[in-house]
Amino acid sequence: MEGILCSMFPVWNWVVHGLYLLLSIGSLEVSGGLVQSCGHIIPESPVLAIGSNFTALCILNESCLDFGNIYASQIIWKVKNRVVPKEQYREINRTVSSVTFNDTSSLATPLTCNILADGQIEQNIYGITVTIGLPPEKPTNLSCIVHQLSKLTYPMTCTWNPGRHTFLDTHFRLKYRWPQENFPDCIPKDVNNSCTITDVQFFVNLEVWVEAENALGQAESDPLVLDPIEIVKPLSPHNLSVDSGILPTVLKLSWENRISAPVMNLKFNIRYKIFGDTNWMQVPPEDIDSPRTSFSVQGLKPYTKYVFSVRCMKEDGVGYWSDWSEEKTGVTTEEKPSKGPAIWRIIEASHSPISWTVHLMWKALEPFEANGIILYYEVTVRAKSPLSSPPDKYNVSTTNLTLKMPNGTYEVTVIAHNRAGASPPSVLLIPASNSKAPVKNVRTIPKDGKLWVRWTAPNNYVLKYVIEWCLVSNSADCIIEWQNEPGNIQGTYLKGDVKPFKCYLITVYPLYADGQGSGQSVKAYLQQDRPSKGPTVQTKKVGKAEAVLTWNHLTVDEQNGFIRSYTIFYKTIDGNETAVTVDPSKTEYTLSPLTSDTLYTVRMMAYTDEGGRSGPDFTFTTQKFGKGEIEAIVVPVCLAFLLIVLLGVLFCFNKRDLIKKHIWPIVPDPSKSNIAQWSPQVPAKHNFSSKDQMYPEGSFTDVSVVEIEADDKKSFSEQDLKPFDLLKKEKSTSEGHSSGIGGSSCMSSPRQSVSDSDEGETTQNTSSTVQYSTVVLNGYRDQTPVQVFSRSESTQPLLDSEERSEDQTGGSDSTTLRQQYFKRNRGQDETNTDRPCFERTKQITSASEGDLDGFADQSSQLLGFRLEKNTQEAALSDVLLTSTEGQTVRAETVEGNTPSFDEMPKSYLPQTVRQGGYMPQ
Template sequence: MFSGWNWVAYGLYLLLNICPLEASGGLVQSCGHIIPESPVLALGSNFTALCILNESCLDFGNIYASQIIWKIKNRVVPKEQYREINRTVSSVTFNDTSSLATPLTCNILADGQIEQNIYGITVTVGLPPEKPKNLSCIVHQVSKLTHPMTCTWNPGRHTFLDTQFRLRYRWPRENFPDCVPKDVNNSCTIPDVQFFVNLEIWVEAANALGKAESDPLVLDPIDIVQPLPPHNVTVNSGILPTVLKLSWENSISSAVMKLKFNIRYRITGDTNWMEIPSEDTASPRTSFSVQGLQPFTEYVFSIRCMKEDGVGYWSDWSEEKTGITTEDKPSKGPPIWRIIDASHSPASWTVHLMWKAVKPPEANGVILQYELTVRDKSSLSSPLKKFNVTSTNLTLQLPNGTYEVTVIARNKVGASPPSVLLIPASNSKAPVKNLRTLPKYDKLWVGWTAPNSYVLKYVIEWCMVSSRSDCIIEWQIAQGDVQGIDLKGIKPFKCYLITVYPLYADGQGSGQSVKAYLKQDRPSKGPTVQTKKVGKAEAVLTWSHLPVDERNGFIRNYTILYKTIDGNETVVTVDPSKTEYTLSSLTSDTLYTVRMMASTDNGSRSGPDFTFTTQKFGKGEIEAIVVPVCLAFLLIVLLAVLFCFNKRDLIKKHIWPIVPDPSKSNIAQWSPQVPAKHNFSSKDQMYPEGSFTDVSVVEIEADDKKSFSEQDLKPFDLLKKEKSTSEGHSSGIGGSSCMSSPRQSVSDSDDGETAQNTSSTVQYSTVVLNGYRDQTPVQVFSRSESTQPLLDSEERSEDHAGGDDSPAQRQQYFRQNGGQDETNRDRPCFDRTKQITHANEGDLVGFVQLQISGQSSQPLGLGMEKNTQEAALSNVFQASTEGQTVRPETVEENPLSIDEMPKSYLPQTVRQGGYMPQ
């Protein structure tokens, strides 16, 4: 259905026969066009467009209206919206332009099914303007003579079209030029207006779809003036410490407009403003006195003004000005508290008095000093103690008792009311109950339940607990009707000790304490674990509590985690109060890795790993093995000792045979009694009247069962070994002075052993002492150390061919040999032989020979000459034969021949004081 406007366009086209235009992307010469051309459409309205083909293209291109295709922004419009009017005209209808987009094109399907664009148009969709609303105007005072007026309005909805606004105004009989907005479409400023004349003002809006006007506004510009704020504001202190006087100048003449004012003020540093009541400043003025201020306080002031009748607008606030009130005496005494240290002596106190500086609103000036008075209430006769200090603390040494402390703050105007603190001897009153804490953002709330008794005040102490520094106490006083306060300045992750004391009229209650954190975090580090004791199947772990600075919260528990190298990890939870734990059911001789974790409400942290190895043996196992082994060894040793003790004779026979004691031999009974005198030195003369008189060699078989008769003989200590001084040969006991071959000894063995059995013989030398004054001398035997055998030539004497001599013959033999002089030294050794005495029972076999050699050994320590030695020996034998009767011995009937006698050793030459060593 064509609209009237579309038919008009179509008719004009037919009449004027518009030449076809070249279409972009179409044929070389345009074959048609679209009407209307670039229409502006109302959003949501109906719209119909016509595509008209040129007659010249019908025959040339064989193109008809039925072949036309409509598109919106390259999107094909459904054919239900097409209509073929005739063979050259096709229309398309849109019921709602909300879906219509640009461009709208007319296309045709030519030969070969090739789509070709015929024509296209731009479609603009929008809304007509609405009626502007809320028109308001204000006259801004720029100077005393210039008053521009600015009007604003609400332009209404967005039209999606280019809409023009105009501010129009006029007097009742005169119009003024329209005011066109420059940057925005809802405000416009008229350069200057006249007061006291009504002015009609309205706004007009227009676009391609229509026009609209606002309701007119009729007003006198004087009623919409916003004056300039007062200027040149000054603040002066008044006579009273609570009054400040403000003065200023107005920017508009009172003849033009009478003003009222609004005054606001605040304390410097505070953000909250206070205002003077509006009725106090509702009349024109240029000054005002502000009362009710705090003494010695700095204030900030600001002023604004408007038309007196309240019609119009408030001016902006003036620039801020400050002023300080004068001083006044303090209105309140300083809060006071104490800390008592009674650790030094129970009979005296160290009282730390501390008070807070009076706040500026209460100090009313500069505090010059604090005056303290301490009164002992326990003793009324005690004098008052007064102190003037400028600091906020004082330490006193006081005896234990009840005291009343009064403190006064003083400035140059006067003194404050006194603050009184009662210090009782003991905190015997009721404490607070149910002390608790609760974090609130950056504050820590502390609450409690009041005691049943009436409380004047509460004192809240708190300090940050630290292992690095002392707990510095901060405190605050709350009124008795308060049961909770907020503590400010609390740091997160720090532990605080909080104590609350109730103060009564006649004393105070004991403090109740609690530890709290504003915020908690996991510990800064974990605990370090060590082993205190390690066993076979258990280990005692020990650790130290974390320092309070590293906890960052309340330690709720410790967790022990331990495992072997290839085993699963075992977890054990331990109470936070513990510092020691025993791990049980461990494997012996195994390496374990253990670490410990500390946990707070907000997390956990582990300490370093620690390794230990369990023992291979448990307690007592080593003792159980070692003790039986030791006992068995001791038992074996004991049995061996008992066995040896029982077989001692057999062992003694094979290991150390019995050696006869020569001092107990019967040969000691045979000794000449001829005293001999020698020229010994005084220190060597142990026996001045006795001398060695005889030397013999005794041979005893090892297996001989016969023993000598025992006789107590005392050995002489003077018998020492001497070195031989013989030429070219060391002559031992029984040594030959003439270097002869060894002689065979005579043995009394019943078995008649040969001379070769000399390995079991023991040699002895016989020492005979001369009796003192014809007393029987003591015979001493000394063992011979000579191992030199006698020569065969020496064993056979020329004078004694057989062994059957009588005692008389033997005595004669000894007499002859004993009386030899020096000339006998040159005789052959085999001529000087002794007579062999053979014992009847085999008890004694001896062969004695006195050998006086030209090369005799030098006696020990005496240095005697050889002649002296020979003479001494002669005297000895002579004294022995003359002074003592020799007891005859029984001689065997068939004595051994010389050849059958066993070999013996040479006799030792014994001198006083010792014998010759070999």
């Protein structure tokens, strides 16, 4: 702790020393109760002219120098807390320092003298306020006027121009005197450029001037010498009155003057105007330049209200005019109307060519034209025809009259009446037709806030023009207004209340002494604006690459001007906007080319001379296919399909035999089969002679198979059934391509030849089905032809005469024979399984006689005609004839010459037909 205090001791020492120094520098010596500073600045509060040089001195007191140890070299000068550059300092001696300013324009207040004492602490010694300004200029334009306040009070007020602003307090004094006498100065009270002397004397010259003074100097104006009587502004006349005279064009005025004649003589000005007007008129000054108190004003309009006012001044014109007196009004008396009313007509369209409905109308006279109150109008209608009736007269108090009269030419006269008399007549000729020359080139121009109408006059002399106009609007009828204009002009303003942004229909008619020309019309706007809304566009028809747009014209109230053009903007969702300009007379437009099956957004703008406005957006989608494209695709496709169908039908018709053969083959009619003619009792019936052969030599019938199925199985001896064991093992092969003991037959379902049951199950007897055919071979060497039976594809049942009694033995001789046959001719039977159905075999060429003999022997054995050769074959035949139901006897046909036994089909073993079997045919 002691170390810290020791380290802080020097700091506190410096603080105490600094405070002591400040107190010593800024200390004040108290002597006799007065406080004395350590220095001062000379001059004290100076007033300086702007732009002049200035030097200030800072003087230090000797007592402060010894006590504070300060000197003039330590003085710092500041202007408004801003340090003055040291280049402007000068140390005169140990106690005096000066500062110099070459241009006081930058000098500001206060100016202070400061010192920088020990410890670099700045201390203020003294400060002064510096005032900067300009000396006063010479006052100019001194003038005085004597205002009359009453008959005996005439104060004089003088004014002058004080000159520039001095930024200092400047005092003005108005001095005046007579040649031998001075008067107290007149000191302005409120402003520095005016002062009033309460009383002056007339007819004595008075000298007047102005003196200006401030801290920087003084100035005087040029003296003004005058007689106050020459600068008097008298009071205006009062008690003004206006009286009507005997004549309708005269009014009498009277008033009182407020200045006595011995003081001065007066002259007057009289002004007047029609009541409600803004333009004043004056009575000629030379008519009233003598002193007076009344005057009669002439040349006024009858029955018109006027406003009057009077003023006065010194008769010789020296001095000032008084103010205008209060205004007074007066009305002139009535006089007959100065002109007849302007008349016009509207002929209503009528379906009858015989009569007209005519609306007569005329304008009320202006007050200066009526010259009084119009009591009534006298209307005379006279037909212009040789044998016309007396004219019709009507007295009406309104300004219109509707008449229904026959079609023709009429002269209409209108006269206005007031208390003083009647007006001149106004005549209108109503011709049957407007056959005279019309005006040309009617056009309008907005001008000076009004609508100016111009036209080209016809070559003939025109008595007058009638300008007819009406406001065109959808909400109201066109109310016609009109005005008459002289025949020697070719343009005029419309005198009605013409509104901006409204459409007017203006028509000009030329009127002649003997008729009138047809009216020429034009539409016009006093001022145009953008349309109130844009057109609403719709689609009339949309195609693949184009769209027909339609819209309605804007109404007159919505146009606000002349529609100069339409612009259609259209775009896709992600495409750029395209603009198309359309004539304003159109209400339909076709957009093309467009993209098919695309959504478009379209809007429309209407433009006037002042701009355009857009209507609402409208969207549509183009079609995917154009007109006729679908038909162009569908029709060829349909035609091609029909052509293909037709060609298919023709092809099927051309190949009908082939199709019939594969789809529904010809099935022989069992009723016409030779087997239907078999009869065991009458075998000779089936014999054919050489002349009565069913088939000619060398021809064959189609192959068929006869299948006989028994209802019940016949029992065989155990010895007889042994041959079937081998067949039973080959059942899978046999079932796939044969039925019974013969080979396979196309177009037939496989049938089981041998019973699958070893126990001797009996089969169900549904029906007896016979598949059959007959093969007739040519006789060999005058031998009787042999008929061989083969399987037929027919499933027709046999005739009753062909059915035989069922054998109940349970076995089949044909099965045994088949088994033996397969053992002998196994290879041939397999090769014959693939032979096509109904195929005709090739004719076999002639063989040797030995072969034919062998073939005859084998064929006789095959067909059973040689019973004496082999008795064992007869026994086999007995077994065959006792076959059970379901067993089949087959014979394959061979086409051509009789083949060898080895070449013949091995479907059947040689067999002998017994009594009860089938006989050879």
